[in-house]
Amino acid sequence: xxxxxxxxxxxxxxxxxxxxxxxxxxxxxxxxxxxxxxxxxxxxxxxxxxxxxxxxxxxxxxxxxxxxxxxxxxxxxxxxxxxxxxxxxxxxxxxxxxxxxxxxxxxxxxxxxxxxxxxxxxxxxxxxxxxxxxxxxxxxxxxxxxxxxxxxxxxxxxxxxxxxxxxxxxxxxxxxxxxxxxxxxxxxxxxxxxxxxxxxxxxxxxxxxxxxxxxxxxxxxxxxxxxxxxxxxxxxxxxxxxxxxxxxxxxxxxxxxxxxxxxxxxxxxxxxxxxxxxxxxxxxxxxxxxxxxxxxxxxxxxxxxxxxxxxxxxxxxxxxxxxxxxxxxxxxxxxxxxxxxxxxxxxxxxxxxxxxxxxxxxxxxxxxxxxxxxxxxxxxxxxxxxxxx
Numbered sequence: 331x332x333x334x335x336x337x338x339x340x341x342x343x344x345x346x347x348x349x350x351x352x353x354x355x356x357x358x359x360x361x362x363x364x365x366x367x368x369x370x371x372x373x374x375x376x377x378x379x380x381x382x383x384x385x386x387x388x389x390x391x392x393x394x395x396x397x398x399x400x401x402x403x404x405x406x407x408x409x410x411x412x413x414x415x416x417x418x419x420x421x422x423x424x425x426x427x428x429x430x431x432x433x434x435x436x437x438x439x440x441x442x443x444x445x446x447x448x449x450x451x452x453x454x455x456x457x458x459x460x461x462x463x464x465x466x467x468x469x470x471x472x473x474x475x476x477x478x479x480x481x482x483x484x485x486x487x488x489x490x491x492x493x494x495x496x497x498x499x500x501x502x503x504x505x506x507x508x509x510x511x512x513x514x515x516x517x518x519x520x521x522x523x524x525x526x527x528x529x530x531x532x533x534x535x536x537x538x539x540x541x542x543x544x545x546x547x548x549x550x551x552x553x554x555x556x557x558x559x560x561x562x563x564x565x566x567x568x569x570x571x572x573x574x575x576x577x578x579x580x581x582x583x584x585x586x587x588x589x590x591x592x593x594x595x596x597x598x599x600x601x602x603x604x605x606x607x608x609x610x611x612x613x614x615x616x617x618x619x620x621x622x623x624x625x626x627x628x629x630x631x632x633x634x635x636x637x638x639x640x641x642x643x644x645x646x647x648x649x650x651x652x653x654x655x656x657x658x659x660x661x662x663x664x665x666x667x668x669x670x671x672x673x674x675x676x677x678x679x680x681x682x683x684x685x686x687x688x689x690x691x692x693x694x695x696x697x698x699x700x701x702x703x704x705x706x707x708x709x710x711x712x713x714x715x716x717x718x719x
Contacts, residue, residue, distance in 0.1 A: 342510050343451050344469030349503045351473035353417040354440045356481035358558055359575040362565045368426045372562045373684035379558050380681050382437040384674035389441035397446035403511040406446040407504045412439025414500020421490035475582030478575035536653050538711040543669050548703035550673035555696030563689040581633045585640035592641025601649040602710040608641035609704035616697035
């Protein structure tokens with residue numbers, strides 16, 4: 331494959347990632363409208379969003395199996411279409427059950443896309459594989475960053491019932507994916523751990539694996555709390571819905587910078603040290619945000635918390651792979667799917683709890699979860715993670 335062709339396919343894959351994450355993110359800033367439209371308590375609206383995250387996390391193995399059995403890029407294109415079409419239809423939902431139906435199908439599209447797109451990018455013969463994967467990751471991060479502001483503006487201008495027009499973006503990207511990527515005909519190459527006498531039980535016995543999983547779990551729970559609940563919280567204390575989208579976009583952009591900087595520092599001083607520094611730096615800003623104050627103060631604290639907490643988003647996957655270098659697929663699932671899914675289930679409980687104790691209290695619980703992840707980081711082992719070529 332020519333280098334220029336490789337770069338072009340990486341760009342298409344990154345734009346695909348942007349598109350899917352854009353569509354599956356814009357529910358969060360719209361939660362206050364969803365709660366009003368369907369007469370839901372704020373915690374119940376957050377519970378619906380949390381449920382979708384769990385569905386997407388635990389459905390990813392299904393997407394990977396389909397990509398391996400058929401064609402990774404074909405399943406990737408189907409995932410893009412499902413995410414774009416069904417997420418764009420939520421404005422036409424006549425009741426909460428139709429809303430949930432559209433959301434489930436849209437998030438299943440998310441689950442089809444991610445393992446296949448990541449597997450495809452990982453199969454490209456780049457010398458700097460981590461750099462290529464980071465570009466793919468940044469595509470999704472920019473999608474998550476831009477979605478809140480754009481969708482809130484769109485709804486203000488055209489209304490929720492006209493959201494279906496934006497599905498065109500996903501249709502275009504699915505067509506480009508079919509043209510430029512499908513011709514490869516690649517399937518994801520997955521090792522069979524059973525043939526090698528290896529299973530998840532063995533993985534948990536490796537020093538550092540369980541501790542790192544708990545770190546990721548608590549940090550994910552904290553960030554889910556602050557991401558999903560903050561738009562609802564800001565509206566509840568009298569701010570305009572637009573401000574929630576602004577907070578999410580501004581902090582997400584800071585998270586992109588933090589993600590890249592964290593990976594750079596991990597190569598210099600080691601992933602354990604960066605986890606300790608970033609997590610102990612982030613949790614005080616979570617509590618300062620909850621104290622309140624002016625809009626600028628709250629935005630600054632929220633952004634700084636997200637900036638530092640985002641340091642480990644990329645390198646913790648490589649860190650986990652360093653514990654299990656011969657079983658990277660298993661390691662990746664233990665760094666992403668399992669802790670993300672468990673954190674999603676835990677947040678479902680917190681979102682319902684918010685109906686009884688209030689959003690403010692649940693956000694404090696999120697702050698303590700961030701502190702817990704920092705304390706766990708102190709006991710991580712130091713290992714060198716090397717790029718295998």
